[in-house]
Amino acid sequence: MEKLPGSVRIKEVGPRDGLQNEKTWVPTESKIAWINMLSNTGIKEIEYSSFVNPKMIPALSDAREVGKQIKRNPQVTYSALVPNQKGLEYALEAGVDGASVFMSASETHNRKNINKSINETFPVLKGVIEDAKNEGKYVTGYVSTVFDCPYEGRMDPEKVITVCDRLLELGVDDLSLGDTIGSAVPSQVENLLDVILKRYPQEKIIMHFHDTRGMAIANILTSIQYGITRFDSSIGGLGGCPYAPGAAGNVATNDVLYLLHGLGIETGIDEKNIQEASLYIQSKLGKVLPSRSLLANAQ
Amino acid sequence: MEKLPGSVRIKEVGPRDGLQNEKTWVPTESKIAWINMLSNTGIKEIEYSSFVNPKMIPALSDAREVGKQIKRNPQVTYSALVPNQKGLEYALEAGVDGASVFMSASETHNRKNINKSINETFPVLKGVIEDAKNEGKYVTGYVSTVFDCPYEGRMDPEKVITVCDRLLELGVDDLSLGDTIGSAVPSQVENLLDVILKRYPQEKIIMHFHDTRGMAIANILTSIQYGITRFDSSIGGLGGCPYAPGAAGNVATNDVLYLLHGLGIETGIDEKNIQEASLYIQSKLGKVLPSRSLLANAQ
DSSP, rough: OTTSSSSOOOEEEEIITTTOOOOSSSOHHHHHHHHHHHTOOOOEEEEEEOOOTTTGGGGGHHHHHHHHOOOOEEEEEEEEOOSHHHHHHHHHHHHHSSSEEEEESSSSHHHHHHHOOOHHHHEEEEEEEHHHHHHEEEEEEEEEOOETTTTTOOOOOOHHHHHHHHHHHHHHHHEEEEEEEEEOHHHHHHHHHHHHHHSGGGGGGGEEBOOOOOOOOHHHHHHHHHTTTEEEGGGGGGGOTTSSTTOOOOOOOOHHHHHHTTOOOBBBHHHHHHHHHHHHHOOOHHHHOOOHHHHHTTT | OOTOSOOOOOEOOIIIIIITOOOOOHHHHHHHHHHHTTTTTTTTEEEEEEEEEEETOOOTHHHHHHHHOOOTTTTTTEEEOOOSSHHHHHHHHOSSEEEEEEEESSSHHHHHHHHHHHHHHHHHHHHHHHHHHHTTTTEEEEOOSSEEEEETOOOEEEEEHHHHHHHHHOSSSEEEEEESSSOOOOHHHHHHHHHHHHHHHGGGGGEEETTSSHHHHEEEHHHHTTTTEEEEBGGEEEEEEOOOTTOOOOOOOHHHHHHHHHOOOOOOHHHHHHHHHHHHHHHTSSSSOOOHHHHHHTO
C-alpha cells in the first residue's frame, strides 16, 4: 500500500482507560503483575493508572500503591492521568515519567465530565502542566469528543483546534485526540486530519479511537495513510462504557497489532506476549474481552 | 474522501452463511418471519438458505419449507446455495431467483470442504450452472480462501484467477471472493484487487469478508477505494465458526451500513429495520451477536 510508515508507536492505555469503568475490582497485586507483564511485551509507553479522585473512579483507587510497586522497565515510559495539581503531587510521589491532562473539545461534554467550562479548565491545567514540566516530566493533553459529542453532535474541527492551540501554548508535549464515543467514520478522520496536520507536526498527534461501532481499525488505517504514526490502544479492547454492558471500548491493542504487522509496519511489540497479558486480565475480570484477534487466537 | 462510489449493493447472507454453523435450531416459522423482516429492510438481495445435504448442514435442513413459505418482495432477489444438480432441483422447486455455487481457490481447502479436487469440481458445477441458466436463473460463483488458506497459507492471486476464469467460462454471472478465515489485511486486499480488476469488470466482483480478527471494515473501505461496489454481509455478524465459540463471523451488515452511510454512500437499506431484524434473530439464538453497531444501538 502507498503512504505507509515504517513504524508506529503504541501507547497501552488498558490499565487506565481500560480498567477505569470496570465494576469488577482487580486486586492491586494483580494490577501490578499485569502491568509488569505489559512492561515486557515490547510496548514502550504505558498509562498505568489515574490520580483522579478515587470516589469518581473507584476501580483505580489504588493508583499510588500500583505506581510504587510496579517493576519499571527502563525501556518503558510510565504515565498516569492527573486532573489537577493535587493529583499530580500523588502521581509524582508514586513515580511517573509522564502526566496526562484531559479536557473536551465540546463545551457540554467538558462540563458534564469535569464540571467546569472549557475556559475554566485551562487555568487548572496550566498549574498542572507547569508543575509537571518543572519536575522534568512529559505531558500529554487528551482532548476528547473531537469528532462527535453525545450532547452537541458533530464537532467542528475549529473547536478542536481552539483547545489544541491553547494546550500547546500551556506546554503539553503532545496531544491525544479522542473519538470518545466511537462514532467516527474514516471520512471524518480525514476531515479532521486535513486541518490538524496542516497546523501541527505529526509527531505531536496521537489518535485515540474507540471501537464502539466497529470503525476503529478502518479509522487507524485512514490515519496512518494520512501520516499519523502514534496511537493509543487498550489490551483486549478493555474499556467499555459502564452504561453499555458488553459494548466494545477502546480499540484493542491486539487488533491494532494484527493490522500494523500485517501491513509490514513495525511496532516492536510481541503479539504473543500481548495475547498472554490479555488472557491474564480477562481471567481477573471474569469476562470475555471484545478484541476480535484475542478471541480468534484463543481457540 | 476520494474515490468513493455513490452507491453500494449489499447481499444479505445471514440466513445462509450466518445460520449454517449455528448449533441452536431456529424453528422454520421463525426463519420465515425473519427473512420476511429482512425483505422489508430495503435489502435487494438475500441468500435465504442452502440446498447442501441436510446431514452436512442440519441448521438449514428446512431449506425447502423456507423457500416455499417466505413472502417474496418483488424488489428482492432470493438466492440459495446449491452444491450439485440435485440441490439445484430442490432449490428450483422451492423457488429461487439465483443459485450460488461454491468452491475454493485452495486445492487442500477444496478437498476438505467438498471432498473433490479443484479439477473434479468444475464438471459438477458445469452441470449446475447450465441447468440454472437454462431455467433463467442468475448464478453466483463463491470462491473461498482467496487470501489465506488454513492449510496452504498465503494464496497466490494467480491461483484465484485460475478458478475465477474457469467459473466465468462455465457461465457464472458474478464472483464472490471470500476471506473465509477472516485473516486478510488491507494490503492483501489491494494486492488481489490489483490483479482481479485488471482482468474482470468490477460489477462482476463481490467481496465477502469475515471479521474474525476485526479487519473486515478496513478491508471493505480499501475495496471501495479500489472501485468495488458489491459486498456480502450477515446481519448482526452472524456466522461464527463452530469450532470457535464467540468468535466473530461474517462482517456484520449493521457495521457495513454504519460505515457506508457515514461515508455518504447509498445502499437503500434502513438501519433501524436491520437493527430490529438483528434483535429478532438474536432472541431466537439466545446469544449476543458480534456486531459492534448492533450492541452500541441496543443500549
